[in-house]
Amino acid sequence: MQQAANQTENTQALVVVHGGAGGSRDQDDGCQLAAGAGLDRLHGGGSALDAAVAAVVALENDGRYNAGSGAVLCLDGESIEMDAAVMDSTGALGAVACIQRVKNPVLVAQAVSRTPHWLLAGxxxxxFARVAGFAPHHQISERQRAKHDRLMATLATGEAATPGVANRAFADYWNYDTPRTFQPCDTVGAVVRDGAGRFAVAGSTGGSAPSLLGRVGDTPVIGSGFYAGTDGAIAVTGIGEHIVRRLLAYTVYGWIAGGMAVQEAVEQGVALFPQEIDVGLIAVTRGGAAMHSNREMPCAQVGA
Known part of the structure; x- marks a missing residue:
C-alpha cells in the first residue's frame, strides 16, 4: 500500500509522477528520473504542461511500465492499443484513445490539444499522428511477450484474469480478426505545479489485458482518469471500468476545491473502492502534493 505526502505552503515548482497502481516500488527509480525530466523542462522554460508531458514521455520510454514501450499486448498477441491525455489550468486539453503504432501516445495527445478537437480515437x-509528424512504431518486446504468455496460461486455468469478470466473456465477445485463443490495468501519470502556480496533468497507458479490441479505460476520459484546474491537478491509475463510474479525478478535485487537504482527498478517493479493485491517485495543489494507492505504486516527487 502506497501513501505519502509532502505538504508545502508556497508556489515552489513541483512534479509528482506514478508508475501505476499494482506496480513495484523497485521501479521508483524510473519515476524519480521521470520527475527530474519534468523539473528540467520547467527550468528550461517549459510550461507546466510541457513538464508533465516530459515526465510521462520518460515513463513511456522506460519499458517497465504499462505505457508506450511497455504497453501490454492485446488478446490476439499482436495488437497494442494505447490511450493518453493532457490537460492544464490554462485551457489546454487533448487525448487519444485506442491509438496504435506510435512510440509516445502522450505527445500525440499534446498535439491533439492544439487542434479543434479534444479527443481522437482509433x-x-x-x-493524425502521421500528419503531425510522428513516425510509425510497433515493437513487441520479450517482456511484453512473456506477460502475454502468462495471461493466456491464466485464462486457460479458469482463474479470473480480471476481478469480477468471467474469462468466458472474452471468448463470447471476441472481436479480433484472428481466431479465438485460449496483466494489469496500469497507467503512468504526472501532475505539475509551476512556479507561477499553474497546474497540469498528463497520463498514458498501454491498456488492459485481457480486453476486447477497442476497449477504452479511464486514462483519456476527462474527469475520470485526469483533471486539472486552477485549484490543482489529479492523475488516477487502476481499473478504468470502476474509476469512470466514480468520475474519480473530478470528484477528488472537487473536494480539494472545496477546501479539503490534498492528502485527505486522495485517501478518501481510494476509499471509495473495495479492496479488490486496484486504484491509486497523485495530486498537486497550491498547498502541497500527495499520493495514495491501495496497492504498491511506484512514484516520486521533486520540487525546486
Missing part, C-alpha cells in the same frame, strides 16, 4: 488518431 484509426483517425493514428492518421
Amino acid at each position: 484509426e483517425g488518431a493514428e492518421r
